Amino acid sequence: MPKIVDHDQRREQLAEAAWRIIRRDGLEGVSVRRVAEEAGMSLGSLRHYFVTQSELLAFSMRLVSERVTKRMKGMALSGDPRTDMETIIGELVPLDEERLAECEVWLAFTGNSLAHPKLRLLSDEVHDSLFAFFRHIVDSAIELKLAKPGIDPKLEAMRLHALVDGLVVHGVMRPELVKPDDITRIVTYHLDALMAQKKESGLETQ
Amino acid sequence: MPKIVDHDQRREQLAEAAWRIIRRDGLEGVSVRRVAEEAGMSLGSLRHYFVTQSELLAFSMRLVSERVTKRMKGMALSGDPRTDMETIIGELVPLDEERLAECEVWLAFTGNSLAHPKLRLLSDEVHDSLFAFFRHIVDSAIELKLAKPGIDPKLEAMRLHALVDGLVVHGVMRPELVKPDDITRIVTYHLDALMAQKKESGLETQ
Numbered sequence: 001m002p003k004i005v006d007h008d009q010r011r012e013q014l015a016e017a018a019w020r021i022i023r024r025d026g027l028e029g030v031s032v033r034r035v036a037e038e039a040g041m042s043l044g045s046l047r048h049y050f051v052t053q054s055e056l057l058a059f060s061m062r063l064v065s066e067r068v069t070k071r072m073k074g075m076a077l078s079g080d081p082r083t084d085m086e087t088i089i090g091e092l093v094p095l096d097e098e099r100l101a102e103c104e105v106w107l108a109f110t111g112n113s114l115a116h117p118k119l120r121l122l123s124d125e126v127h128d129s130l131f132a133f134f135r136h137i138v139d140s141a142i143e144l145k146l147a148k149p150g151i152d153p154k155l156e157a158m159r160l161h162a163l164v165d166g167l168v169v170h171g172v173m174r175p176e177l178v179k180p181d182d183i184t185r186i187v188t189y190h191l192d193a194l195m196a197q198k199k200e201s202g203l204e205t206q
Numbered sequence: 207m208p209k210i211v212d213h214d215q216r217r218e219q220l221a222e223a224a225w226r227i228i229r230r231d232g233l234e235g236v237s238v239r240r241v242a243e244e245a246g247m248s249l250g251s252l253r254h255y256f257v258t259q260s261e262l263l264a265f266s267m268r269l270v271s272e273r274v275t276k277r278m279k280g281m282a283l284s285g286d287p288r289t290d291m292e293t294i295i296g297e298l299v300p301l302d303e304e305r306l307a308e309c310e311v312w313l314a315f316t317g318n319s320l321a322h323p324k325l326r327l328l329s330d331e332v333h334d335s336l337f338a339f340f341r342h343i344v345d346s347a348i349e350l351k352l353a354k355p356g357i358d359p360k361l362e363a364m365r366l367h368a369l370v371d372g373l374v375v376h377g378v379m380r381p382e383l384v385k386p387d388d389i390t391r392i393v394t395y396h397l398d399a400l401m402a403q404k405k406e407s408g409l410e411t412q
Contacts, residue, residue: 026321111317166372
């Protein structure tokens, strides 16, 4: 009987091996040869999934987005929109080892994409889908009449997006100064300032 | 008569050549040989100033901080602290070609410093001095009784720092979506929210 191979799983294993190299040696350390070694796979087997380094890098970055999206979709929602907004945003920031790994990979791509047009297209994709997500958060807060009256939705979405990406950079770069608790407190505080009511009294307004 | 050489100027010329390479080819494109070529200088002359690639990179990153600090110190202040805070923060974000170059170099260092301990020390230095700057802004706003009563100075400084670094990332990565005007508006809006009075009425509170 032929061995049954889960190709999606293999692809993810290879991308995770690429993540480890990116975190340890930087983006320039990623080559198909080194990723095959890191994943304990032959170069021939790897080439069944990825022919070029670019393909491998693109999949590695997309895997970050896919993992985040999957966790967001699988989240247990509380039913309180204010609390859920905070929990969903929490999936994007380095609050544990899994999210730290994703954030480090994102930062390596971001910092290297200026000079590398192919990486830039990927980073732009990620930026745009995140902006759409933050815009949706702000629009929902307005529709649900949770937001302060008269706020500018586009400006607030841009501000929230910049704040969260800045917290990602700081949580990755200065983890001993910008701790998971700090990040959570800052996101809560920022959302409080955006809303007509603070979180504690949020439920009463439902 | 021997030729008079301004050594500081030469060092800055070499660092600027390194900036051009970083922006065009990424941080991994920087070698002493390529910087000498880019600056139109012999490798021997370059080695008079920088022996290793690390020294050259360190100086290139420090030059970003020095240029920003110099502009801040040379700024014409309006005398209105609220307006001046905004102008000073404006020196850190990509509002023109000069600041865009500095921000791009900063982002390349940031995105590559995780895997490179020497770069990391430099990035940490920059992070810490920027945090001290934002803390000073918030503390000044409190002392001058411009800030909303009861704000948490450390949390506000961390939030402002994250917001500004996030705007730098977005202004560099997505300049067609996050334009200089947007960045200025977001900073103004954020400071307005921090203060007891909005900017327009700020002068009347003096």
